[in-house]
Amino acid sequence: MKGLKFVMTGILFGIVMSKSEAISWYLIQEMFRFQSFHMYGLMGTAVTLGALAVFLIKKFQLRDVQGEPIQFQPKEKGITRYLAGGIIFGLGWALVGSCPGPLFVNLGHGYWAILVAIAGGLLGTYFYGVVRDRLPH
Amino acid sequence: MIEYISQPWPWYVSGAVIALVMVLLLFFGKSFGFSSNFRVICAACGAGRQVPFFRFNWKAQTWNLLFLVGAVLGGWISEEFLQNGEAVQISQNTIQDLRQLGFAAPQGLQPEELFGAEALGSVPGLLLLLVGGLLIGFGTRYAGGCTSGHAISGLSNLQLPSLIAVIGFFIGGLITTHLVFPLLFS
Numbered sequence: 001m002k003g004l005k006f007v008m009t010g011i012l013f014g015i016v017m018s019k020s021e022a023i024s025w026y027l028i029q030e031m032f033r034f035q036s037f038h039m040y041g042l043m044g045t046a047v048t049l050g051a052l053a054v055f056l057i058k059k060f061q062l063r064d065v066q067g068e069p070i071q072f073q074p075k076e077k078g079i080t081r082y083l084a085g086g087i088i089f090g091l092g093w094a095l096v097g098s099c100p101g102p103l104f105v106n107l108g109h110g111y112w113a114i115l116v117a118i119a120g121g122l123l124g125t126y127f128y129g130v131v132r133d134r135l136p137h
Numbered sequence: 138m139i140e141y142i143s144q145p146w147p148w149y150v151s152g153a154v155i156a157l158v159m160v161l162l163l164f165f166g167k168s169f170g171f172s173s174n175f176r177v178i179c180a181a182c183g184a185g186r187q188v189p190f191f192r193f194n195w196k197a198q199t200w201n202l203l204f205l206v207g208a209v210l211g212g213w214i215s216e217e218f219l220q221n222g223e224a225v226q227i228s229q230n231t232i233q234d235l236r237q238l239g240f241a242a243p244q245g246l247q248p249e250e251l252f253g254a255e256a257l258g259s260v261p262g263l264l265l266l267l268v269g270g271l272l273i274g275f276g277t278r279y280a281g282g283c284t285s286g287h288a289i290s291g292l293s294n295l296q297l298p299s300l301i302a303v304i305g306f307f308i309g310g311l312i313t314t315h316l317v318f319p320l321l322f323s
Contacts, residue, residue, distance in 0.1 A: 005165060006203035013158045013204070014211015019142065020151030021225050023212070024246050030231040032307075032314035038148050043288060045152025046159075050293030053160045064166040073168065075281065075291060075298035082298045085280025086287075086305015092272025093306060094313035095265060097247070099284040100172040100277060103270075104205055106247070108212020113252045116263055120270020125175035127271070128278040129190035135279065 014105045023105045025097025032094050081137040092124075143219045145226070159289055167200055170286030172277040174198075174205050238322035265321075272309075280305065 017023045020042055031039040056062070057070050064070050093099050096117045098106055103121065106114045146154075159169040176191065177198045184191035224243040232242050240248055249255070256262030277283040280302045282291060288306070291299025 003200065003203045005161075006167075006200045007207040007210070009158055009161050009165070010204035010207015010209075011211040011214065012154065012161075012207075014208040014213075015215050015219065016146070016151055016154040016158070016211075017208075018212055018215035019144075019146040019219060020148070020155075021145055021246070022151065024225045024243075025248055025251060026225050026227045026231070026235075026243050026246075028310075029235060029314065030227045032310045033231055033234060035228040035230045035234075041148030042152045042155070045149050046155040046289055047292045049153055049156035050159050050289060051295065053156060053163075054293045054295075057163065062164075064164050066166055068166055070163050070166070072294050074294075075296045078298060079301055082280050082287075082301040083305045085276050085278070086302040087276070087309040087312075088272050089276030089280055089283065089302075090306040090309020090311075091313050091317075092269045092274075092276060092309075093284075094310035095269035095317070096273065097251075100175065100273060101208055101283075101285055103273075104208045105212035105215075106252075108209040108214075109216045109246060110213075111247055111252045113257045113262075113266060116257075116266040117270035117273070120267045120272075121172075121175050121274035121277075122178060122270075124271040124274025124276070125172075125278050126179050126184055126188070126191075126274075128275045129176075129179065129184065129188040132190050 013101065014108060017102055017105045018109070023098060023102035023109075028094060028097040078137060081135075084136075139218070143221045145221075155289060156293075159285075159293065162204075165200070168286075169290045170201075170282055171205070171208075172274075172283035172286065174201050175274050176278060177202060238318055240322075276309070 021027050022039065022042060027039060030036045054072065062070055098114070098117070100121060103114055103118050107118070162169045177195045180191040180193060180195035224245055227243060240250055251262065251265065280287065282302065284306070287299040287302040292303065
């Protein structure tokens with residue numbers, strides 16, 4: 001079962017997002033009101049350790065489980081798409097209180113109403129695909 | 138042990154486990170980025186017939202759909218087996234701010250006002266979730282990633298575009314929280 005490791009990693013992700021309470025609308029509100037350090041500490045720790053791991057992987061040219069060198073795709077240069085897209089994303093993030101991962105973790109918690117937001121996410125992605133060529137990037 | 142991990146996890150443990158998730162995916166030869174799944178699902182549903190953006194080999198992304206299934210299962214496991222039965226703890230200031238907008242103090246993980254049966258049965262409640270979802274789906278693809286792809290994977294790889302995107306995420310979130318919410322909920 002080659003796919004099982006991805007399911008297991010997803011489960012770990014679902015549990016950490018739940019137990020850190022980062023999937024809660026209340027914590028996202030607390031974060032955007034700068035009234036707690038929790039979410040900043042969480043992201044800061046993840047990025048600091050993540051950056052250290054990426055540095056070590058590059059330095060020692062580590063390989064993945066298939067024996068292929070681990071490669072990193074640099075993001076395309078630009079400002080407009082990242083800033084405009086980022087702001088649009090942020091508007092929705094604070095409204096629903098979940099980013100894409102937590103939308104699905106909340107589904108596991110039995111918050112069925114979040115299916116409406118997931119449907120919105122799919123429609124929004126589809127709409128982007130339709131108007132993509134007419135947008136500045 | 139179960140009792141111990143059923144407590145809310147501190148930020149430094151949570152942050153370390155999130156970094157571990159990213160590193161595990163790197164060692165599996167993949168890149169952590171959740172919102173790509175929206176594009177994959179659109180493509181799998183046949184959106185490529187009308188829109189070229191969805192014409193790609195989505196089957197190569199099956200691993201990410203499996204990760205998504207795991208995320209749902211992880212939520213379910215947390216709900217069923219790792220609960221301490223207490224409402225989320227947020228600061229008194231947040232409770233007061235939210236009370237002014239008509240939200241009661243937390244009773245659980247999510248506000249009933251937005252995710253309860255009553256919200257599902259009301260047009261404004263449904264619209265809020267739908268519009269929020271639309272903005273998330275559109276914005277994340279326009280920006281080329283979400284919190285996982287940019288804030289975690291991108292920043293860990295010291296990508297300037299990701300930093301710009303994350304600044305955008307916060308500008309948008311601050312606008313909704315401080316300018317839109319007072320109009321919506323008062």
